[in-house]
Amino acid sequence: MSSFTHFNDQGRAKMVDIVDKNETVRIAIAKSSIEVNKAIYDKITNNEIKKGDVLAVAQVAAIMAAKKTADIIPMCHPLALKGVDVSFEWIIKETDEYHLEITTEVKTKGSTGVEMEALTAASVCALTIYDMCKAVDKGMVIGPTYLLEKTGGKNGDFKREINRK
Amino acid sequence: MSSFTHFNDQGRAKMVDIVDKNETVRIAIAKSSIEVNKAIYDKITNNEIKKGDVLAVAQVAAIMAAKKTADIIPMCHPLALKGVDVSFEWIIKETDEYHLEITTEVKTKGSTGVEMEALTAASVCALTIYDMCKAVDKGMVIGPTYLLEKTGGKNGDFKREINRK
Amino acid sequence: MSSFTHFNDQGRAKMVDIVDKNETVRIAIAKSSIEVNKAIYDKITNNEIKKGDVLAVAQVAAIMAAKKTADIIPMCHPLALKGVDVSFEWIIKETDEYHLEITTEVKTKGSTGVEMEALTAASVCALTIYDMCKAVDKGMVIGPTYLLEKTGGKNGDFKREINRK
């Protein structure tokens, strides 16, 4: 007596088959952000956080996380990354809000895109900043985190419309 | 001739010393969110996403990520987690916006808190949902991601004021 | 005075050189099985196991383990997997034995085969089921675990003869 259950036909977990896809250059750019209070802004920019130089550590964490993506995101295909770059920009609003904008850019030559690698790097970058500053204030807020742009692959490029955010 | 450079005195990377802190029960609750379009909302709730049952996979990813936190966040202390729970709630706004609210709760008995574990689990949960649905639409937005509550430890409890968000 | 000891000539640990092998599509299918009692069978199929939806979690674990194979099996070459699929079938014998048959299929385009990835995925799938059900009964038995089929590579295909098992 056999009761067959092929869950994948029912929509369960599967790493989709990309064995026939071509290897092309693929680039993805993601953004995240973390809002901090004035005390944290001052300490980061004056390098007075006890755990260390916050942005330097966060950059390393972001790059290492990009490489760990397939280990963290269950259905992600492993990819040999060819370049990862992380940059920061402070946006200080009149209303005394301090936003650190994070931009990650990931490149590979492979048969699937690197959107998840760029998004994971941006998220881990923000989480690392939270970790290093949380002794000062636990009220920091992370996000929005989103894909800004991707190029390469047969499905065409993606570019986020500016008026959406 | 010696030119001494003890970077830690200059505020560089350091895993802070907690050897004298007591082991107590510590709980942290974090929140994240992902905004999806109607097509994705329909496919998730009808279990029609090609990569699998989205929320089931995201829950597993969140729990495994909580355990990997000290490997992902550079200055985090390793902690033996004693419990991790992840739950979801759909918030559907009149304006046709579909938000999936993610709540993670992490417990340990240790000498430092589990805020980072809860925040990492919530972030990876959202990233996994993005990964599984990105073939439908790459415009999903993750966040805000923040700490809702923490208890345990000598520095007192933290509870996010509701009117802040 | 020098006493040379090149252990590899004596048959010690070595990751064999495959730098001259061609990259071709390679597929491997492996099988494992776990025998459970009626109480566990009922709880799995009714989704009443306290730790969660057993088969959904086991599928995710299997796919993630396939990606970790080169980290787990010492002499395995790292490979960029291109697809992983896991399926289940219940075999219920008249004698009141409940066997959950696990089948894993792994694909890559590379210079060595993916037998170990398929076998590791199948084993971890069974171990995860054990973990999630062990509060009910610790007497579950895993196996036999074996390679069913492999294609690709210069050494020819392998297909298990049915009368052997």
Added chain:
Amino acid sequence: MSSFTHFNDQGRAKMVDIVDKNETVRIAIAKSSIEVNKAIYDKITNNEIKKGDVLAVAQVAAIMAAKKTADIIPMCHPLALKGVDVSFEWIIKETDEYHLEITTEVKTKGSTGVEMEALTAASVCALTIYDMCKAVDKGMVIGPTYLLEKTGGKNGDFKREINRK
């Protein structure tokens, strides 16, 4: 409009809460087995396998896998292992079958048992032997893999009845 979905109440993935359980000494002993043909038996015992000394490598793999268990099995609690031991015994049947019996023993002092660590170590030990010998024959069969014994913890000890296997 809110449609609440707390999957855990529906039986989905959760790392169960053990924060109130006592730390006690816990020991688990697991068994696995791999059946090989005469050619492989001869090569292993004469140390003629090209990839290295098979049993020495398999022992290291088993011990390292025991430490990775919480990273491999999704709902497993991380545990600080206090000892891991692996041993082998050849069972050669008259019918020309060569079985290598694997026994793993794992110890910890913690708030949950080490059954999964012992079972994972035994499984990875067998998989490593498969990997190192598969160039000779791919027809090897792994298993049965099962828990032989566990002690420690409030739920009482477990000892496998001999007549079951």
Added chain:
Amino acid sequence: MSSFTHFNDQGRAKMVDIVDKNETVRIAIAKSSIEVNKAIYDKITNNEIKKGDVLAVAQVAAIMAAKKTADIIPMCHPLALKGVDVSFEWIIKETDEYHLEITTEVKTKGSTGVEMEALTAASVCALTIYDMCKAVDKGMVIGPTYLLEKTGGKNGDFKREINRK
């Protein structure tokens, strides 16, 4: 017919049993060093290395490596580290040799020492510096790497005699 082979009695791989050892505070201090040429010394101290701020990245790498020690060194027991600190000192000899001295200090409260964590952190620190500067010159030399001091544990303290090096 059975031919018993308990390799551990023959001196093979085993994670030694420490289940009965007391948990005490343990500290280890290790040293490593990397010799670089003038061009690299100038670029590091002027922060002109293309891959980034060399010492900041190396510090992060060292701290993360300390946490990975039990995953890298096969027979090492996993330990919950309570503090890791890394510092640098340039020793410039008259003979135009530029040595960067690396000191790592690791603390835990556990049933075995943290010598391997301190040594692994120091080694990875030096390797990271090599990686970041190797585009300038591949002739850098790492070492000597050694344990300077350890305290805690029933076997007594260790302090390296100065005249030995």
Added chain:
Amino acid sequence: MSSFTHFNDQGRAKMVDIVDKNETVRIAIAKSSIEVNKAIYDKITNNEIKKGDVLAVAQVAAIMAAKKTADIIPMCHPLALKGVDVSFEWIIKETDEYHLEITTEVKTKGSTGVEMEALTAASVCALTIYDMCKAVDKGMVIGPTYLLEKTGGKNGDFKREINRK
């Protein structure tokens, strides 16, 4: 108000872009060394170390570490290794010094070299030997560790001049 900070232009952490580099065969050979006392030399060569067969375990550790290099060294590109070999030679000096020379050779077909993989394998090999023998004597010294030779890649080959060491 925006205060832009692109740290990479200031020399901070970045994984350099190799997306346009050709895939060629690349080989790197590294050396390390560990100096032990007579008691340890005797125990290793007589296989009397309690933790196991020292050189067999160290070889496995070295090969596994080569595969982990991109996870350990922050700015390293992930590479699919095609072969790793580790060998040992005892150099016993008249002055009663026992040096175990370690040589690692790593091969890949990729767009960047494997110097870091060979150096990491050699370092971890030495660290593993230290770990397995430290119960006998903690005064062992590791190093010098250096690159002996590399071939492949557009920047030309590297061969260490003998009179330098």
